[in-house]
Amino acid sequence: MSAPPILECRDIAFERDYTPIFSGLSFTLWRGQILQVKGANGSGKTTLLRILATSLTASQGSMFWHGNDLEGHRQEYRFDMLYLGHQPGVKAALTPRENLAWLRPLHPKAGHDTNQALAAVGLAGMEDVPCHTLSAGQLRRVALARLYLSDASLWILDEPFTAIDRDGVGKLEILLQDHAQRGGAVVITTHQHPQLDNLCELDMVRYGVS
């Protein structure tokens, strides 16, 4: 591989309120790879994802983006990364269209049409319905619609499949596969068994503190 990995972590450790959660965690994420973070509840999966998304700062260790220390390139990194957490990050009082209207300028990239994105996640015809009338699964789909709109190369998705029905999961798997093939990379956590090829795994139990 001539080009440096999209994301490389060296010896990441995290402690919350002086109690260590995990330590010594290192991995590299190359283009075209999908990394599934596995581990029991409370093993720090969400914490790791929030560290990768720069929402949390690790107690120790360093992270490299395209070979550069993340510390100096936070803004470019965030420009090229999309993080979807447990909460959808969608305002219930607004309609899906209005929600995407304020979420898109945060990552201003060549984007596709909002209607196409909402149709792709199965919300066709519901673009102008207030989100508080939508179900939890539909709310998450509004957040997932951002994946169709953004050109960020690194996606960090926390439990993207929860509350999504069968065909929604199928579509999402295809989307992740295409993204990887186009040279992007994905980090996900899920308790289901995603049918994805070149899926690599990272088990938190190896880094947990005994």
Add this chain to the structure above:
Amino acid sequence: MASPDAAPPELATATAFRAVLTRDLTLAFRHRGDMANPLIFFVMVATLVPLGVTPESGQLALLAPGMIWVMALLASLLSAETLFLADHRDGSLEQLALSPQPLWLLVLAKIIVHWLVTGLPLTLLSPLLGVMLSLPQAGFGPLVVSLLLGTAALSMIGAIGAALTVAIPRGGLLLSLIVMPLYMPVLIFGASAVQLAVDGISPSGALAILGALLAFSCLISPFATAGALRVSLHG
């Protein structure tokens, strides 16, 4: 796919600022009822003074400048909590913090909307309170001008407290505790501007300092609030 050596990404920060501004305005419009709460509180507290102190207009006139300002301060304090709470609960605050856009600018947009929705209506309503508390005629002009500047400064300072207590359950009372001392200079110059005008002295000096306080808080507050939000999200 961008990589660091590509030209620095064109961030369109202005569009992001406008997007957050319109988002919050539409949200405020969707919850129109909530906009009335600080105003109702403002007028209700005004009726406490005659009930509690004296209905006699001569004495009320002495109290009016200071009391109206105290009530405006309390009303804006009550509404400061709503600034980030809803965004924190549904995760949109984290999305704002993780965007490449400068967080202090997005926070500035939110503070401006918060002022438009609470501070400005309070200012426009204050002459009504002036009448209720028999404020002398000379005081009305300076009252509106001082509240115009003052409520903006209060929204700015209140944002810091709101950001610090957003992750704390039932953080509302704590918000008032940590923000009240920072409100005092604004109250001092705001209320004395009206008092000076009532006493026939030109209030321009006090209003000028009030403007300086607003400028100072505009300079400090967005950055302090952005820093405080990142701390709260870390918690």
Add this chain to the structure above:
Amino acid sequence: MARTRPLLPEWFHRLGSPKGFYQMTSSWMPWLAVTAAVLLLVGTVWGLGFAPQDAKQGNSFRIIYIHVPAAFLALAGYYVMAAAGAIGLVWKMKLAHMVMKAAAPLGAALTLISLVTGSLWGKPTWGTYWVWDARITSMLVLFFLYLGVIALHYAYTNGEAASKASAVLALVGTANIPIIYKSVDWWYTLHQPATIKLTQAPSMHPDMFYPLLVMIAGFYCFYALVLLLNTRSEILHRERRTRWVLDMAEGGRS
């Protein structure tokens, strides 16, 4: 990922490790305690017994020997707390956060002392326990600032977030202190220009002034002593699972 730290001398980082700090300061404690006690005792006896009476206020001015040092340190203590918070935020030093957490209640207590002694001094001078004098009002606001920082610190369950949040509040408070003091003075002159300022030391005869210097030095030593005591107790509390603390517990208190 640890923030790339600006260039700092090595001893600053060694000082940064709580264990290193604890062991280094163990030898200072007895000296500090003795000096503080001696200075405070000498100052009190000198101020109460040997300093001449004040022409106007008579003996009640002797309260100045605890009011002024406490007021002075209450304000200086806020800046110490904010500085420790800033160091903790910028260089991510756990020890700095511990120093800040130790400085907050100490500063609040000193502010309380200056308020109580000021009010007791006001009774013989002005006939009432509470007068909205500029200096005392600013001291009261400073007390609220301290209470705000302490309350915010205890509201967070996560210790680290608590230190960072209260550090931010302390810094914002520091930026506002000069403004608060100036605006209270302006407000005071607007309403009551005439009466004397309480802590404006009346034309100090040298014999009155020396005990005051001794008392200020004594309070400084006392402040350093309690700050170190609190920080060391916080270090032991946070490192209670580590080997060196457990050994110390077994080997009897060192």
Add this chain to the structure above:
Amino acid sequence: MFQFDSLSAFIAMGGHGPYIWLSYLATALVLLWLVATPLLRTNRLMSALKRQQTLQHRESGKYQDISPGPRTEERSP
């Protein structure tokens, strides 16, 4: 040169005695409290750690595991 001619004059302090002694007493109490809290806190922690150390040697594997065993896999994984 001691300012007061007698001990009782010293205590009376020319009529201002109560205020002066009260403020010195209050200050002394607060200062003592400031010194005492960290010392007490350290003592409590140290004795708790000492007790915890001795306890740990005797107490181990005290609770019997009551969580259900692994279910036999009826359906295919």
